[in-house]
Amino acid sequence: MKEIIETGTDELYAHLNKEAEEAGYHLNPDVEHAKNLVSGMLVNEKRYGYRACPCRLATGDKDDDLDIICPCDYRDQDVEEYGACYCGLYVSESVIEGEKNVAPMPERRKPLEERKRREQMPATISSLPFPMWRCRVCGYLCARDGPPGVCPICKAKAERFERFM
Amino acid sequence: MTMVHIQGEDKGNIVLYALSTCVWCKKTKKLLTELGVDFHYVYVDLLEEDEKEKILDVMKIHNPVCSFPTLVIDDKTCIIGYNEGRIREVLGK
Numbered sequence A: 001m002k003e004i005i006e007t008g009t010d011e012l013y014a015h016l017n018k019e020a021e022e023a024g025y026h027l028n029p030d031v032e033h034a035k036n037l038v039s040g041m042l043v044n045e046k047r048y049g050y051r052a053c054p055c056r057l058a059t060g061d062k063d064d065d066l067d068i069i070c071p072c073d074y075r076d077q078d079v080e081e082y083g084a085c086y087c088g089l090y091v092s093e094s095v096i097e098g099e100k101n102v103a104p105m106p107e108r109r110k111p112l113e114e115r116k117r118r119e120q121m122p123a124t125i126s127s128l129p130f131p132m133w134r135c136r137v138c139g140y141l142c143a144r145d146g147p148p149g150v151c152p153i154c155k156a157k158a159e160r161f162e163r164f165m
Numbered sequence B: 001m002t003m004v005h006i007q008g009e010d011k012g013n014i015v016l017y018a019l020s021t022c023v024w025c026k027k028t029k030k031l032l033t034e035l036g037v038d039f040h041y042v043y044v045d046l047l048e049e050d051e052k053e054k055i056l057d058v059m060k061i062h063n064p065v066c067s068f069p070t071l072v073i074d075d076k077t078c079i080i081g082y083n084e085g086r087i088r089e090v091l092g093k
């Protein structure tokens, strides 16, 4: 099978790899596997305008797809539980060390209606001097007027933050 | 329907629902090709909206979450995700 690799794949791969290592994440040591995914992400970026997860069906509506813009909201939990994210782009330390293999995993993402329902849960009213913002990707919390432009831990954009308290 | 037919040994009606960007789908397709079985596949992400809806409705019967790859054999056995062992077992390969 001839693979069509998008232009820019090597550059984006290098960038993501650097970013991952700096933040304590790891890309899959199977470089071909990882680059295939990066290529798919670039295809999706062209198609939808954002890097939707290559192994999931995006709708093309950014609001509905926000949770699956890479890195998705499910990465950290899947890496912890199964040793890799759903696509296998990110893997855990123990997989890198060869102590654990990547296990096949179920889709953690809930259907659209269920996700919507969860979002409508009212935020807790508080008397804190600043609101709290939570990064949906890595769980980073901060107290400030608005979310930071990018998450200092996982580099997710401001739009991935939710009001936490 | 925009199913692509790959000719091979008849092991029943094998349908692979896949995404063109998904590595696990790619691996599943490669495995089926290597096993030399006859199968049909469709890249759901490349379909027009109305056709996509139709295919997803069929997919939902077998895999309500509609995740990829979904492999359906003879309309009754469904293998979700790239599970080499299970695919080989079901196809007796």
Ligand code: SF4
Pocket: A037, A052, A053, A054, A055, A068, A069, A070, A071, A072, A073, A074, A075, A085, A086, A087, A088, A089, A090
């Ligand atoms: S982090 Fe999430 S979106 Fe990114 S490749 Fe992995 S599963 Fe897909």
